[in-house]
Amino acid sequence: MTAARCTHLDHGITAVDTDYVRPLLAASHLINEGGRCAFVDTGSNHSVPFLLDALRQQELDSAAVDYVFLTHIHLDHAGGAGLLMQSLPNARAVIHPRGARHMIDPSKLIKGSQAVYGKEVFARLYGKLQAIDKERVIVAEDGQRFDLNGRELHCFYTEGHARHHYCLHDATASAVFTGDSFGVSYRELDTANGEFVFPTTTPVHFDPREAHRTVDRIIALMPAQCLLTHYSRVNDVARLAADLHQCLDDFVAMAESCRHSATRTLDLEAAMFDYLGDRAVQHGVADDEARLRAIIGMDVKLNTQGLEHWLEHGSPSDR
Known part of the structure; x- marks a missing residue:
């Protein structure tokens, strides 16, 4: 069973x-x-x-x-x-x-x-x-x-x-x-x-x-x-809602900074991991990089895909 x-x-x-x-x-x-x-x-x-x-x-x-x-x-x-x-x-x-x-x-x-x-x-x-x-x-x-x-x-x-x-x-x-x-x-x-x-x-x-x-x-x-x-x-x-609002703004800025890069996917993945990793450290997370990648690595890749699609196609509500 x-x-x-x-x-x-x-x-x-x-x-x-x-x-x-x-x-x-x-x-x-x-x-x-x-x-x-x-x-x-x-x-x-x-x-x-x-x-x-x-x-x-x-x-x-x-x-x-x-x-x-x-x-x-x-x-x-x-x-x-x-x-x-x-x-x-x-x-x-x-x-x-x-x-x-x-x-x-x-x-x-x-x-x-x-x-x-x-x-x-x-x-x-x-x-x-x-x-x-x-x-x-x-x-x-x-x-x-x-x-x-x-x-x-x-x-x-x-x-x-x-x-x-x-x-x-x-x-x-x-x-x-x-x-x-x-x-x-x-x-x-x-x-x-x-x-x-x-x-x-x-x-x-x-x-x-x-x-x-x-x-x-x-x-x-x-x-x-x-x-x-x-x-x-x-x-x-309430605190988490404020964090989400800040992250959403930072994600958009991150995507725009990589918009014209010839290696955009790699740049976005690196920026996403660094951003979330830095926030985790500030939050008091003590895991090493390998452990952190095991926890959030899939999200880093999915978030990168989402931001790239948004850069290419814009927001659904604007289409």
């Missing part, structure tokens, strides 16, 4: 390590309200046994799950949704309208992802994507509210990282499930100064103006905690 790494938070929320690439990189969240449940994000196909085990650990039947909320359809968050739904007879998948059709028919999603990763790496990371029956999909509206056994969950659109992104406000827990809209914050980089956060600008939808607006929209709800997919709970929300 596959044993899930679970972190039990408050108000019936459990962070489940999806074991994507490495431990404590990506989480799904399970909400248990009086025996009725919802998952927020799923990880990949390889994550599904962990999510089902998280239910078993709480002596919950798979029929107890009413919703699978997909904050956005990037495959590290939603690649396992179709397979998971096959084990959840009562669940409905809640998806942004820009993403719903791609989960009902994932052929374009597969093709686009294979173009980025290559077929071999795609197969290793994600396996064979399963479609979700359109009759089991709820196309989420901005501001729509969902009832989970009397607990209200409020969906609101958040662009900047992806145009098919929403966040989920849970007033009961004074929490926002942010997907990638409130950056990434790895627990290995926590110090006596608190949590460390930075934006994720993966292609093809990075939009700095909308990313700023999204951070402000999250903060306007005055949550006591944000629950990130990478990785789960952060509490010092």
